[in-house]
Amino acid sequence: xxxxxxxxxxxxxxxxxxxxxxxxxxxxxxxxxxxxxxxxxxxxxxxxxxxxxxxxxxxxxxxxxxxxxxxxxxxxxxxxxxxxxxxxxxxxxxxxxxxxxxxxxxxxxxxxxxxxxxxxxxxxxxxxxxxxxxxxxxxxxxxx
Numbered sequence: 001x002x003x004x005x006x007x008x009x010x011x012x013x014x015x016x017x018x019x020x021x022x023x024x025x026x027x028x029x030x031x032x033x034x035x036x037x038x039x040x041x042x043x044x045x046x047x048x049x050x051x052x053x054x055x056x057x058x059x060x061x062x063x064x065x066x067x068x069x070x071x072x073x074x075x076x077x078x079x080x081x082x083x084x085x086x087x088x089x090x091x092x093x094x095x096x097x098x099x100x101x102x103x104x105x106x107x108x109x110x111x112x113x114x115x116x117x118x119x120x121x122x123x124x125x126x127x128x129x130x131x132x133x134x135x136x137x138x139x140x141x142x143x144x
Contacts, residue, residue: 003101004041004044004045004050004068005068005069005071005072005075005100005101006031006072006100006101007027007031007038007041007042007045008045008050008051008061008065008068008069008072009069009072009073009076009100010022010027010030010031011027011051011059011061011065011069012061012065012066012069012070012072012073013030013073013125013127013130014026014027014030014127015059015060015061016127017127017128018058020058021054021057021058021059021060022058022059022060023058023059024038024039024042024058024059025038027042027059042059045065049062049064049065050062050064050065050068051065070122071105072100073122073125074108074121074122075100075103075105075108076096076100076122076125077117077121077122077124077125077132077135078108078111078112078115078117078121079096079099079100079103079108079111080092080093080096080131080132080135081115081116081117081132081135082111082114082115083095083096083099084135085115085116086114086115093130093131118132118134
């Protein structure tokens with residue numbers, strides 16, 4: 001089950017990739033859900049004032065939606081970095097995706113005290129590759 005934070009993160013990343021409003025289909029694809037499920041959650045997020053949805057145009061996050069999406073993305077990056085740096089998990093992307101919906105902000109903050117997160121986080125996240133650019137460089141260096 002995808003959480004509000006996962007939807008906001010997905011919309012934020014999709015908007016970056018599309019350089020404009022995020023299409024419902026792209027959001028559904030990124031989250032591996034049906035377009036109907038994505039539409040349902042988009043409606044709920046719109047009611048909460050986190051985004052604006054215009055049919056046939058797409059979804060735009062509000063300022064509050066952007067802030068919550070960036071917080072969710074930062075938590076995701078913390079989880080990824082913890083999995084790589086501390087636990088040395090090879091399939092860290094898969095694990096991070098599974099953990100992001102169950103690790104809350106408090107736990108992420110505690111994990112953050114253990115890792116060496118870059119100050120530009122979450123701006124270092126590459127939406128196209130679905131990973132922190134800096135982390136990928138480090139992971140590739142470890143495997144070389």
